[in-house]
Amino acid sequence: MKECIKINEDTWRIEDEGVRFYLLCGNEKAALIDTGMKCADAKQIAQKLTNLPLILINTHADPDHISGNNAFNDFYMSPDEEGNYRSYNGQGKILPICEGDIIDLGDRELMIIDIPGHTPGSIGIIDKKNRVFISGDSVQDGKIFMFGPGRDLNQYIKSLKHLEQYENMFDDVYPMHGTFPVNKDLIPKLIQAAQSILDGKAMEYASPVNIFGNDVTLYKFDYAGFLCN
Numbered sequence: 001m002k003e004c005i006k007i008n009e010d011t012w013r014i015e016d017e018g019v020r021f022y023l024l025c026g027n028e029k030a031a032l033i034d035t036g037m038k039c040a041d042a043k044q045i046a047q048k049l050t051n052l053p054l055i056l057i058n059t060h061a062d063p064d065h066i067s068g069n070n071a072f073n074d075f076y077m078s079p080d081e082e083g084n085y086r087s088y089n090g091q092g093k094i095l096p097i098c099e100g101d102i103i104d105l106g107d108r109e110l111m112i113i114d115i116p117g118h119t120p121g122s123i124g125i126i127d128k129k130n131r132v133f134i135s136g137d138s139v140q141d142g143k144i145f146m147f148g149p150g151r152d153l154n155q156y157i158k159s160l161k162h163l164e165q166y167e168n169m170f171d172d173v174y175p176m177h178g179t180f181p182v183n184k185d186l187i188p189k190l191i192q193a194a195q196s197i198l199d200g201k202a203m204e205y206a207s208p209v210n211i212f213g214n215d216v217t218l219y220k221f222d223y224a225g226f227l228c229n
Ligand SMILES: [Zn+2]
Pocket: 062, 064, 065, 137, 176, 177
């Protein structure tokens, strides 16, 4: 059951059974940020909410974020994410975006920040006017998937440290899973937690779990979890 919830006059979140994506409207264009997990009609949902020309930006290409991509001929995504996207048979033309790029929706500038680690081409988006950071899966209080091909916990830590350089540009974080919104205070906690896992100092938080047939370790901290090999 999908639910469209208005955040403010120009912003919606669409809740899609444990996954969330966003619709941001400017004066001239609207942007979908991801297309959910079981949401082939994400484009139609957006077009019921706005008459503006619609673009799509993907935070990354895990299958719970791209279910409605095929309705778009082209969309913005990090070129480093193409392998992940095509591995799920993702169609369409990738319009490459990277660190520092600005996508202007008309008096609403979206700035791209590269935050690889969760996936090779994960990006985050600073909605400058609203002082919000849209984090994909990288900053959230649910379970952050860090097992399997392409995940890199070391790189993830570097990316969140990089993100901290921009923290004066936003207050709230809008994640794709878990609580909406989360405070940016979560970022240093995630860095510390990930580092403790790498250092082998997080065993007291560890338990074995099976996720989609994979035997992995869940590190469950008070504020978030990490699923690792
Ligand atoms: Zn996800």
